[in-house]
């Protein structure tokens with residue numbers, strides 16, 4: 157690295173405003189993984205990435221400070237990991253192999269340079285092992301940290317797996333975590349509000365594991381392509397909660413999704429979360445059914461197909477004709493999704509950035525993290 161009188165490595169107090177743009181880029185761009193498909197890496201006006209299939213999958217998601225993360229909870233590295241996972245999960249959900257991401261960043265001038273360097277490390281933590289390149293981005297000043305990622309993927313000759321292909325009789329399967337991120341968020345929110353709860357209820361350090369699941373979600377990013385190879389008929393990643401996202405799949409496919417009861421579909425996860433939910437006074441099934449941001453994959457497969465690891469059957473696709481009058485009269489997402497054959501009985505329907513009046517998470521609340529506005 158050349159240029160700055162104070163290098164970020166030498167002085168952890170260095171702020172973004174202490175560097176010029178070139179020096180800031182020089183502090184973190186060398187940490188970014190090149191990626192297997194990268195033909196022209198960062199440094200030019202745009203990168204060039206191979207698209208062996210001749211088509212490419214592209215998606216973007218933005219993370220906004222105090223909406224998706226708080227700096228008092230998350231390090232830069234946590235946010236980098238989360239930004240990568242959230243975007244690569246969308247690529248995986250199309251049945252594609254992720255190839256490259258670009259990252260646009262708005263940062264306040266008093267942000268420590270070390271936070272930005274951490275962000276690059278977090279992106280690298282997730283992307284490098286998958287051969288995914290971080291091939292470029294953009295920098296701007298801003299009043300809050302905003303991290304906008306666009307991710308690309310290769311379909312390797314397969315058709316994309318869309319939300320619309322589920323057919324009655326298909327098995328509904330899930331891969332990855334469920335409810336943990338919501339539990340971690342509820343714990344952080346409760347601790348912020350002065351709650352000093354029984355980490356004891358679930359064993360020492362147990363809370364840490366759940367908080368980590370919120371701060372650094374781990375998604376089954378290779379399972380999307382595996383599902384496609386196995387013949388998945390529809391798929392999406394669960395970012396806004398199982399009910400809400402299953403509802404999107406069901407609506408796109410013109411079917412009903414009938415999920416097994418959480419105690420059956422997510423028995424181990426539920427047993428893990430139940431004591432923590434009880435300590436916080438929340439409904440554990442609300443975490444499982446409406447908690448978002450675990451970025452598991454929800455897919456449908458023709459019955460009889462051997463489910464690829466780590467998918468587990470969690471329900472059945474049924475024809476719309478099976479909808480009871482009760483279900484048809486349900487909410488936007490609820491109408492399409494049953495739990496053990498009946499309309500779900502949990503508070504909240506999953507995350508919506510613009511919804512109002514949904515209960516807040518934490519002690520004595522049934523919701524899964526939706527703020528009251």
Ligand SMILES: Nc1ncnc2c1ncn2[C@@H]1O[C@H](COP(=O)(O)OP(=O)(O)O)[C@@H](O)[C@H]1O
Nearest residue numbers: 215216217242245246249392393394395396401
């Ligand atoms: N600002 C936007 N402009 C165009 N399309 C958008 C915009 N925001 C979201 N979409 C599209 O709407 C669909 C649903 O978005 P979203 O709920 O964010 O999906 P996901 O949960 O997979 O990130 C996606 O196909 C997305 O590309």
Ligand SMILES: Cc1ncc(C[n+]2csc(CCOP(=O)(O)OP(=O)(O)O)c2C)c(N)n1
Nearest residue numbers: 217222223224225226395396448449507525
């Ligand atoms: C400070 C904070 N409050 C609340 C949440 C919970 N939360 C924020 S966005 C979201 C849903 C997923 O994000 P979204 O932007 O909808 O992602 P997408 O569905 O587009 O992938 C959840 C559960 C959080 N992550 N951080």
Ligand SMILES: [Mg+2]
Nearest residue numbers: 216217218246
């Ligand atoms: Mg999105």
